[in-house]
Amino acid sequence: MNDSSPTGRAGRYTLIGIVAILAVVLIGLLWMGVLAPHPMDFAGGTRVALTEYHAQDPTGVPAELKSASLIEQGEYLARAADCAACHTADGGVPFAGGRAFVLPFGTLYSTNITPDKETGIGNYSDANFLEAVHKGIGRDHTRLYPAMPFASYTYMTTADAAAIKAYLFSLAPVHAPAPQNTLSFPFNQRSLMGVWALLFNPDKRFEPRTERDPQWNRGAYLVEAMAHCGECHTPRNLMQALNNREKFAGAVQAGWRAYNITSDPKSGIGAWSEAALAQYLATGHADGRGAATGPMGEAVDNSLQYMTQTDIAAMVTYVRSVSGIASSDLPEPKASPAPASHAEGVAANSDPRGKAVYAGACASCHDWTGVSPVIPSATLTGVRSVNDPTATNVVQVILSGSHRQAADTRATMPAFGSAYSDEEIASLANYVTARFGAQPSAVSAQNIAALRAQN
């Protein structure tokens, strides 16, 4: 066959096309993977191995616990890493797994990490445990899905991972097989996660920055290797890996919006005082900034409320050092309360249904001003979620309420999801954002139905 024949040319063009597509895919993967910044790269400076760092050790437990038993140290670190958040089902035994993650391509269940030999991690050696935490490889050599944040935990020291294992092995074993995942092809092919890990798991232990002070380095370790804040607050790329070019710029996770926590003054936390940030992390509430609900409320209840003051301060220092990225859809929160009179504040010709629901179900706690006469954490003034024109978290908290467990708070809000229709909740969310926020939302009943489906 002659090369200049039409079929030969077509074949060559096809080949060139395939090569071009492969090249684009390769460049894309390089851009998202090898060439992408790691979580602490924004800080620049000189990285050194932990053994070469001679200031105060940024890893391990805080000073108060240095002489505690390995199990007690492991308990603190397991809380810092918030293992319970995912490895506990709603109302289930802590660490026995079974929590469902509803994804667009099926449902994934967390596993049992109690020391049960049959259904838990009772047969894991220290080496097995490290493989799971650092590399995302299970004891039977199966690949873990990156729902397990091993690309963050990979920064954890071996000693800290061993302490967490010692703590988990001190718990009563619970016989609890994980429910079968229902992922569709190709997401049910676990071996593909090996490729994912190769591209997106740096598989490196924490390296302090010599130019930064010990407090910053401690904060970096806690935020990145332990609390894994970026797993919710950093947007993901096409391959579902964290895109650290937009570190902490916010993302939607499990139907809730994890807000921008960069130092942008309008849409991030740049205008928060250090005291407010520390209060928010330690208690789940900051005056004038609102209360943590949903997944962030759980992070406070399961993890952050147990951190020492110095560790909270270190985390605040580190988070504040992340440079600002503006979220164009988030206005600066309105800092002043709404008018005391129901008749003022929202245009009289707006949807009356939202106001009627608010009067009956909400005003007793949130008042017409938004300043709660009952509990400070119910105050809506200055809160990011009511200053979010997508109203995502306002809708979520109306649907499922707030059931905080932290010791010193009584921040309970009933769930209204079964009391009101999608239309009523849409009207209510639009009324709330119009009354208390800087920019009203325009959500529809369809939006509410979509958010309900994620619960």
Next chain:
Amino acid sequence: MVSLQINGEVRTVDAPPDMPLLWVLRDILGLTGTKFGCGIAQCGACTVHVNGAPVRSCLLPIGSVGDRAVTTIEGIGASAVGARVQKAWLDLEVVQCGYCQSGQIMSATALLNSTAHPEDSDIDAAMAGNICRCGTYVRIRAAIKHAAQT
């Protein structure tokens, strides 16, 4: 020990600061006119005044009351507006079973204190959070207007 100003008197109670005011009123001080309905600020039966504003006492921790004045249904008749509201309730025979009515009177008095001549929309906004399973809403609305005229 927590000190509270209730109906013009200082009352000191041995209770943790996160205890809801309603529990202290009913179980410790014996002021049982204020009722427990839902416990989640959804029915209004437990409404009291804190510095004149209506507050659901079932969720209000006593530790956050401070030196603000608490008024309950037992003390509301001491104010001119409160007495007028109570009289209007009797004149119009508002009450059926009566369980929610302490809360209704407290919310109605707060409304008239801030808005002397309320329109229907003001009554809706102020009273929507006080529910009455006997359905006395029509008489409650009439009694508020009656009290506003007397």
